Amino acid sequence: MDVTDDSLINRPILASIHTEAFRHNLNRVRELAPESKIWSVIKARSYGHGLEAALKGLGSTDGFALLDIYDARWLRDKGWKGRILLLEGLFHQNELVLARDLACDLVVHCETQIQWLEDFQTKGGKPFNVFLKMNSGMNRLGLKPVLYKVAFHRLHALGCHMHHMTHLANADQTDQSPTVGAQLECFDGAIAGIAAPTSLANSAAILWHRNALGDWVRPGIMLYGASPTGNYQDIKHSHLQAVMHLHSEIIDIQELHKGDRVGYGGRYEAPEAMRIGVIACGYADGYPRQAKDGTPVWVDGGAADSSGLICPLVGRVSMDMITIDLRNAPQARIGTRVELWGTQVQVDDVAQMSGTIGYELLCALAPRVAVEIK
Numbered sequence: 532m533d534v535t536d537d538s539l540i541n542r543p544i545l546a547s548i549h550t551e552a553f554r555h556n557l558n559r560v561r562e563l564a565p566e567s568k569i570w571s572v573i574k575a576r577s578y579g580h581g582l583e584a585a586l587k588g589l590g591s592t593d594g595f596a597l598l599d600i601y602d603a604r605w606l607r608d609k610g611w612k613g614r615i616l617l618l619e620g621l622f623h624q625n626e627l628v629l630a631r632d633l634a635c636d637l638v639v640h641c642e643t644q645i646q647w648l649e650d651f652q653t654k655g656g657k658p659f660n661v662f663l664k665m666n667s668g669m670n671r672l673g674l675k676p677v678l679y680k681v682a683f684h685r686l687h688a689l690g691c692h693m694h695h696m697t698h699l700a701n702a703d704q705t706d707q708s709p710t711v712g713a714q715l716e717c718f719d720g721a722i723a724g725i726a727a728p729t730s731l732a733n734s735a736a737i738l739w740h741r742n743a744l745g746d747w748v749r750p751g752i753m754l755y756g757a758s759p760t761g762n763y764q765d766i767k768h769s770h771l772q773a774v775m776h777l778h779s780e781i782i783d784i785q786e787l788h789k790g791d792r793v794g795y796g797g798r799y800e801a802p803e804a805m806r807i808g809v810i811a812c813g814y815a816d817g818y819p820r821q822a823k824d825g826t827p828v829w830v831d832g833g834a835a836d837s838s839g840l841i842c843p844l845v846g847r848v849s850m851d852m853i854t855i856d857l858r859n860a861p862q863a864r865i866g867t868r869v870e871l872w873g874t875q876v877q878v879d880d881v882a883q884m885s886g887t888i889g890y891e892l893l894c895a896l897a898p899r900v901a902v903e904i905k
């Protein structure tokens with residue numbers, strides 16, 4: 532939902548997308564991979580942040596990588612003249628004309644896609660930039676190493692501008708993982724003697740496997756300021772900034788007696804007399820229903836310096852509301868601002884309390900949440 536008129540916002544939940552943090556994180560990628568060009572990965576509505584904010588904040592990238600050709604068209608309509616990579620190539624043969632008209636680079640990962648290109652190019656289409664994807668051990672998309680060389684030469688013979696590509700399954704192992712080493716060896720072995728630019732590194736490799744950068748890096752999650760491992764401690768010293776700040780407000784306060792229970796199923800029992808804050812944010816906004824008691828929520832301290840306190844979630848997450856323990860926050864009132872995730876609470880910390888990773892929470896931000904681009 533776009534905010535165009537302040538008077539139209541009724542629920543207080545709001546996701547602010549900080550384009551300055553996008554710029555900062557992109558610069559961090561440049562510092563970490565100064566020799567490489569950057570595909571900024573903006574699949575899944577820019578990991579839930581929206582394409583418009585991504586275009587605004589990441590406009591100095593070398594290219595955008597995404598899945599949906601209609602997102603490519605949106606970028607072109609907005610005037611993006613740089614490169615666009617379709618990360619899974621085409622899903623159907625009939626998208627070739629549009630992909631050419633939009634000047635998209637294509638990932639090619641299977642025999643069927645090669646045949647589509649052979650059909651198309653023999654009819655005289657302008658040759659594509661191709662990122663030929665090798666399955667170097669992840670066993671998801673890509674051609675097996677033994678089939679790679681022949682595929683490469685077939686596409687090269689069509690006039691395609693060729694690049695070598697693979698994807699790493701274990702780059703989130705922050706130590707020097709032997710599985711990353713094995714994939715690199717496989718990749719290097721299969722492309723030996725075939726000169727072309729390479730693309731290997733996701734965020735985890737950019738941060739922790741600097742021997743695997745290649746000519747085009749493909750950062751996603753680090754551009755959004757969350758951790759490839761799902762654990763914030765792993766990026767704490769990497770100088771990344773959270774781009775999405777999710778805020779809401781306390782909409783009611785309950786005074787409990789010792790032994791009173793909170794929410795569906797009465798999961799939380801008050802150990803003493805205490806206040807409970809009710810917040811306008813629930814699983815229908817994308818807040819994870821799995822969140823356990825103790826998941827951190829930041830509550831504004833009311834001081835001019837915007838300091839605040841962490842209050843723990845208590846009781847089950849409902850569709851439209853969560854409840855928090857206000858014993859830390861005697862100043863809290865109806866209307867007090869809270870941060871669900873952003874700078875005071877890391878999205879990865881909420882994710883860890885919910886059995887998932889920050890990626891999933893960011894992508895799951897619900898369409899009903901108002902978004903402002905800052």
Ligand SMILES: *Cc1c(COP(=O)(O)O)cnc(C)c1O
Pocket residue numbers: 572574618698732733734735749750751752753759
């Ligand atoms: C999503 C994706 C990336 C980005 O991964 P992050 O872990 O978010 O950095 C890179 N390459 C490919 C092929 C992807 O699908």
